[in-house]
Amino acid sequence: MNDVVNNQKEKYKDWVTENLGEKTGVWYAPYLEKLGQLLEKFGLAIGYKGNFFEYQSYSEFKDIYQQMTEQNDEDIEKFVMGRGTPHYPEKFGTTRIQFRQNYAEDEYNRGVRSKPDNLGGIPDWGVLIRSYLIFLYYAENPTLIYPKKEKKIANQEDEIDKGVNYWLISPGENSRLWEQFHNDNVIAIGWDYLGDIKNYSLKEAVERRISEQRADGVRPVHDTKAVWDFYSDIKIGDIIYVKEGIKKILARGVVTGDYYFDYEASEYKHRRTVKWLQVGKWELHQTFAQKTLTCLNNYPNFIQEIDKVMNEDFIDPKIAEVNEFQTWLSNQITDTGASLNDKTVKQKVNALKEIERHFEAAIFGESDIEQLKLLKDIVLSDDSYKKYKGVSGSSIDYYIRFIESKPTVQENENFTMDDFLSAVFIDKKELVRLISLLENKKNLILKGAPGVGKTFIAKRLAYVMMEEKDETRIHMVQFHQSYSYEDFIEGFRPKAEGDGFELKQGPFVKFARKAARDPERDYFFVIDEINRGNMSKIFGELMMLIEADKRGEQINLLYSNEKFSVPSNLYIIGMMNTADRSLALLDYALRRRFSFFEIKPAFQNETFKLYVNELNNPDVLKRIIDEIKTLNNQIVEELGTGFQIGHSYFVGDAYKVDATNRVEEVIEYEIIPQLFEYWFDDEQKVNHWAERLRGCYDGEK
Structure with a gap:
């Protein structure tokens, strides 16, 4: 390789690593160096330079890029300016799939790869040439800054290919349709009564039809999203993982066709063709939600774990935990509204590793919060320990918050509307109204006389909206006259051992952050005797954030000054005893943030x-x-x-x-x-x- 080409390669590696992701430049460069040779060897394209680093100008390589991908100028401008990642036309989507397959088979034949269908670590052809085109554009326009110059630390071992989406799909209840999916080379979903989704112009029209069919008052947000994602967001070339239960993967495939409605099929008529790349049964360390269809793009570590397990690579649970924590940490918002930078993230992770080494104590993988707090006190009180002393306490605090906000996914007993009506003495019409009120307002108060079952109803209302008995997504507190902002949100509290004070998060902040990490599922915060407390005092600045149209907006908390928001998937249910004369009426500011539903004696039910x-x-x-x-x-x-x-x-x-x-x-x-x-x-x-x-x-x- 001559000096000019080699210099181009090194500049590319540095720029891509800086702007597109840590280790990305080192990962991509060897493939670009021989891409032309590989394409010709695999019979995918001829007439291009063997080493793509020989293409030195943006305009020249843009012509090459368009010859290969058939993308227009508008699409190219979008991703070059960082405004999205347009998907490729069907023809190029097919050849991209073939590139990775051929490369894996070639390495297998040469004894480099253990299995011919192990595609781990092979970048997508489209991602490679797109990254080089972006590099050339900014190399020729040095005054411009690529807008995605952040979040480089999110992916640890390797970058995932950002030119495709990654999907997790369930092949029917208890995976009963997997054999059919496998034999027919398809993926499919239900909701057959909708007919061909091409006949719907808007997502809202699909939601209306599902609502009419269900007739149970539950707004079908998740069902609608699954159908619309399957129809409009899955693209040719996307990766599909088939799941069983909450921890098993049955297959990995690549989408090869557009959406179609199969009128001849007996069920699950919404379909796409797939080429299966790996089939078997693999159990994961992490768990996933019991949903029909989930996009995994926001969970790069999860995608990497799936691929590693399927390719029989050893996964060190501790390394997996470190990577997950590091990813979470890189998304935390400081009081300035910015994310923690890479230097700070690495410093905190290294501080925890050094504490583990020096004190011979476990941090990563430790779930006992009190044990972690005790370790923090030991570290801070040890005058002989100097390394990372300044960030040790805050690093452990961050890890504690990471553990506290970690969602729990487990197999739970289903809970239907019929289950609710058989246990709770209210009519179906009232239940439908309750669900609608809570979904639209996000905040609901059940008021009524003593003994009408308000608490019992609240919990089962959460169950029926979750469609399962998941106690991990329900948190209950009881207000009283002495309950305060410091109890509910955050405040300084005496340490357990009585030596000074520490800033502690309240249950609402902890639970809200847990819900925010699990946006695909609903969470319910239940407040018993809600009118026994001074509501304005308890909620403080969160009074605004709990409004339905303010969900997701951020404010700084009073004591920690950290950014905080109430996620849209967190519902608040309060109970109010109307027979207690000692209670003051709720103030109007709080009252307008809640819907009120009176629970009456059910003797006639x-x-x-x-x-x-x-x-x-x-x-x-x-x-x-x-x-x-x-x-x-x-x-x-x-x-x-x-x-x-x-x-x-x-x-x-x-x-x-x-x-x-x-x-x-x-x-x-x-x-x-x-x-x-x-x-x-x-x-x-x-x-x-x-x-x-x-x-x-x-x-x-």
Whole structure:
């Protein structure tokens, strides 16, 4: 190689590494150096220079690029200016696939690669020539700055090819259609009643049709996204991984055809053709959500793990954890609104590694928060430890936050609308309305008298919207008169050992950050007795951020001054006891940020009646309920609807064992004392109702 060409290669390596990703220049350069020879050897293209670094000018190479890709000037301008990555035409998409396959087979035949279908580490042909075209443009325009000059640290071992999208797809429930997908060389999704998606001009039209079909009040955001992504966003040349459950991969393929609706298929009629590159069964270290279709482009470490596992490369769990933390750290926002720079990220990671070495203690992979806090105190109190002393404490704090905000994915029991209606004594129409209110407003308060099941309903409302019983995505707190901003958001709190104070994140900030790391799934923050606290004081500057149209906007927190936002996939459900006279009304500023839904006694609900009839001795309870309904009429007339006696007083396992004994306990020790509170100035009235209620079971003793 002459000096001019070699010098061009070195300049390319430096520029690409600086602007397109760490190690990218070193990775791409050897392929560009022999790309012309390889294309001719594989029968993919002829007539080009063997070493692409011999092309020295932007205009010359742009002509070459367009000959190969058939991309127009407008598309080229977009990616050169950093405004997106246009996908290639179908013909070039096919040859790009062939390039990687041929290269892998060639290395296998030469004994370099263990398997002919192991494509790990081979860059995409289109990505290679695109990177060189971008380099030439900025080399000839040195006053311009490539706009993606950031986030170089996000990918650790190798860069993923950014010219394609990476998708994770489920082949039907419990992977039941995988054999068909494999044999027919297709991927497919359901929602067949939609018909050909080409007939829909807008995504919103698809959502309306799915809503009509479901008729359950749940806004089908995730379903609509899956359908529309499958139709419009998957492109020829994209990589497809087929999953089973939450940890297994069944295959890796490449999309070879456009979307089509298969009228002849019996089910899963929305289809695309695929060429399967690897088929088997591989178990991953990480887990993924139980969704039909997921784009993995925002999770480069996950893509790398899949490819490594499929190519039987050893994955060190600790290295995987370090890489994941480093990626997370590079996305953290400082009080200036900027991300942590590469130097700071590396410094913090190295500080943690040095602490592990010096103190012979585990950090990466450690999930015990208290153990990490104890280690932090040991490090900071050790005067003999000097290296990275200035960043040791903050580095451990960042790692603690990383662990606390790490989503948990596990296989859970499904939870449907029918499951909800069989357990909760409200009608389907009311449930549909509840779901709609929460989805549109993001914040909902369930108000009602004692014993109407507000807390029980809140949790199951979260279940039905998640469509599974996932406790890891529900967090519950209870407000009280002394609850504060420092308890809820963040504040300085005494250390456990009593030596000074430390800044601690509150449960809302921790949970919101966890939800933000898992945007594909919904999270629910449940607040019991929400009107017992001083809401304006507790929420502070977050009062604005919880509004539906303010989700995602950032502000600086009061104590840490860190940027914080409330993600759109976090829903807030509050419960409000309307019978407690000691509570102040919510202020108007907070009230307009919530929808309010009154939960009423469900004595007339058919499911509740069925529950009563199935008890071993329902007659006593029926008489009591009839009397309670009459009592409630007087309560409503004199005190208001919020003071009624709720149905939850008469629900529980104890009724299934001995309904008569349990109903006596509830009347004597719960309801009658409550009536004395209601009519504290009219003891005669309370005694009258007490005798009426006792009369319902006295004769049964």
